[in-house]
Amino acid sequence: MISLRNLRKTYGRGPGAVRALDDVSLEVARGEIFGVVGRSGAGKSTLLRTVNLLERPDSGSVEVDGVEMTTLDQAGLRRARRSVGMVFQHFNLLSNRSVQQNIEFALEAARTPRARRRARATEILELVGLEGRGGSYPAQLSGGQKQRVGIARALAAEPTVLLSDEATSALDPETTESILDLIQSINRELDLTVLLITHEMEVVKRICTSAALLEDGRIVEQGAVTGLISTQGSRLASQLFPLAAPQPDDGPTVIDITFSGGTADRPVIARLARDHQLDVSILGAVVDRIGGTQAGRTRLALPVAGTAADAVIADLRGQGLLVDVLKGGRS
Numbered sequence: 573m574i575s576l577r578n579l580r581k582t583y584g585r586g587p588g589a590v591r592a593l594d595d596v597s598l599e600v601a602r603g604e605i606f607g608v609v610g611r612s613g614a615g616k617s618t619l620l621r622t623v624n625l626l627e628r629p630d631s632g633s634v635e636v637d638g639v640e641m642t643t644l645d646q647a648g649l650r651r652a653r654r655s656v657g658m659v660f661q662h663f664n665l666l667s668n669r670s671v672q673q674n675i676e677f678a679l680e681a682a683r684t685p686r687a688r689r690r691a692r693a694t695e696i697l698e699l700v701g702l703e704g705r706g707g708s709y710p711a712q713l714s715g716g717q718k719q720r721v722g723i724a725r726a727l728a729a730e731p732t733v734l735l736s737d738e739a740t741s742a743l744d745p746e747t748t749e750s751i752l753d754l755i756q757s758i759n760r761e762l763d764l765t766v767l768l769i770t771h772e773m774e775v776v777k778r779i780c781t782s783a784a785l786l787e788d789g790r791i792v793e794q795g796a797v798t799g800l801i802s803t804q805g806s807r808l809a810s811q812l813f814p815l816a817a818p819q820p821d822d823g824p825t826v827i828d829i830t831f832s833g834g835t836a837d838r839p840v841i842a843r844l845a846r847d848h849q850l851d852v853s854i855l856g857a858v859v860d861r862i863g864g865t866q867a868g869r870t871r872l873a874l875p876v877a878g879t880a881a882d883a884v885i886a887d888l889r890g891q892g893l894l895v896d897v898l899k900g901g902r903s
């Protein structure tokens with residue numbers, strides 16, 4: 573549905589130039605919720621804004637629903653942009669217009685007849701859970717309600733793609749949950765493809781089917797979230813399940829075991845203690861639901877080193893468990 577190939581984008585020239593995108597390629601399948609994560613300045617906003625060509629890449633290809641965006645003329649681009657809705661961190665609502673007018677505004681540019689605009693705004697307000705609030709002004713709404721209006725406005729022209737630029741970053745955790753639920757339900761009900769950028773790993777955990785990690789303008793990992801969490805050494809996976817760094821007195825060997833799907837409910841630690849007669853210490857654990865399945869990571873200290881530790885690690889891997897060695901043992 574969205575295919576970005578070999579995108580490059582540099583801001584400025586000479587010694588002060590910033591390479592925001594450096595050979596970025598990304599595939600987002602129809603109906604996916606795809607999350608791009610990365611630190612501040614990694615290039616996330618630039619990447620998102622190339623999809624509807626708010627930011628024109630220096631080179632590379634941007635294809636949305638089979639249309640190559642970079643070669644369109646102004647009229648073609650205006651038309652193509654109607655199939656790409658966008659929501660923003662700070663909502664970007666017009667404060668002097670009512671909720672209804674904010675939504676209708678998105679349809680005015682498309683010259684939609686007035687009666688149709690009204691009907692569509694009413695319909696879409698209901699979809700986002702704001703029925704009856706069309707006459708309110710943005711200042712009379714909570715942050716969560718403002719973002720619902722932002723989403724309604726983005727959906728007004730019946731797009732096939734929704735771009736979300738940190739849509740929940742300005743919201744409290746409870747409101748974030750409800751907005752993520754809304755994004756997930758419109759993704760399903762409207763068969764909408766969602767590309768979102770976020771610095772919150774919770775967003776990826778809660779709703780994303782696929783994700784990519786952007787670093788200094790480069791994609792360093794991408795794939796299905798369930799696949800990434802079962803990939804040894806995945807940095808995205810360790811950010812999804814963050815555990816404190818090992819301490820010098822943790823023991824000679826420290827390992828992380830990542831569980832997902834079928835391996836989540838096995839009595840691994842009890843078995844380790846029994847089969848290897850080891851006093852295993854649990855240094856930390858994070859468990860959550862990802863993509864509808866239980867997944868998590870447990871950090872263990874083993875009181876053995878060298879070949880004894882290697883034997884334990886080999887045994888765990890032999891059981892189909894994903895083991896990352898942080899200290900001691902062979903990785």
Ligand SMILES: Nc1ncnc2c1ncn2[C@@H]1O[C@H](COP(=O)(O)OP(=O)(O)OP(=O)(O)O)[C@@H](O)[C@H]1O
Nearest residue numbers: 583584590592610611612613614615616617618619
């Ligand atoms: N219009 C611009 N002019 C010059 N430099 C820019 C411009 N927009 C972005 N940059 C620079 O490009 C790099 C990538 O910025 P971008 O906003 O895409 O990153 P980001 O990952 O979205 O960061 P944040 O999470 O802080 O918004 C940064 O170094 C930024 O300072």
